[in-house]
Amino acid sequence: MDDAARVTLVEDDPTVRTVVGDYLRAAGYAVDQYADGVTAQRALNKGLPDVLIVDRMLPGLSGDELCREVRERSDIPIIMLTALDAVDERIRGLETGADDYITKPFALRELQLRVQAQLRRRAAPTAAPIEFAVGPFRIDPGHRRVWARGREVALTAREYELLFYLSRHPDRALSRDELLREVWGWGFGDASTVTVHVRRLREKIEDDPRFPCHLHTEWGAGYRFTVEPRC
Structure with a gap:
């Protein structure tokens, strides 16, 4: 044991x-x-x-x-x-x-x-341990670290996995069901789980979470992560 x-x-x-x-x-x-x-x-x-x-x-x-x-x-x-x-x-x-x-x-x-x-x-490794940049964000999958505009951001494991998945699918509307399946590994679940984690992630990566520039709500569709600021 x-x-x-x-x-x-x-x-x-x-x-x-x-x-x-x-x-x-x-x-x-x-x-x-x-x-x-x-x-x-x-x-x-x-x-x-x-x-x-x-x-x-x-x-x-x-x-x-x-x-x-x-x-x-x-x-x-x-x-x-x-x-x-x-x-x-x-x-x-x-x-x-x-x-x-x-x-x-x-x-x-x-x-x-x-x-x-x-x-x-x-x-499970989420990717080869090679740092990459997406817009103002730098992500180090090997050490699961994230920087936003040069400042390191402290994320929980789930927040990191959510941002990582969003960053690999930029400019695409991702439904809550897809995020539950791909990030949480659930075949079904409560969409409020995604809603809460998106809100917490915005508070950490956006300058003003009330008016996000990168992590947007697409009403009726889910969420869209944009590389170029849209605010």
Whole structure:
């Protein structure tokens, strides 16, 4: 088990925690389990896992707060569990920095596949490690680093993958379904996932996210990344 991917599960419901933990262990993962946000925070300060699965509603320190804190210092994949099914609530969860979410109740096999997809996409090379420039952006696939107008931009793993895919398809309208499929690896999913990540990416690469020059919304079609500024 030394080379097994490590998953940290933070869930206050003992039944859910036990069932999910046992299932993921049976699938070959090394799993650490915590029942509250404060205990999990202490453990995560000592070392981060390969994937973090966190419930939004936790005693002591909420899942949202824990997610924000981890995201400030790491781009590890974060999957959020939530019993809040409203679109606005799911968006708020994603805006804390989560890469993915699953609404309770959920199928254990689906959660395992989401974990597997996060690990696979993180490990797979996105391109030959050769830096390239696209408009005012410079991208280093070998080290997954991005510069915008000469300034390095700190992106999460998912934000980097989204920008990388957009930069390889400039001046083309890309639907949310296509982005979910190609960037997230999902055959289906909630389009709000893409919406939130596009918003976060704009905040990091655009001079004024309210009036983007490069990452545009194409109403009814999706998004278009333009090399030449259009603002």
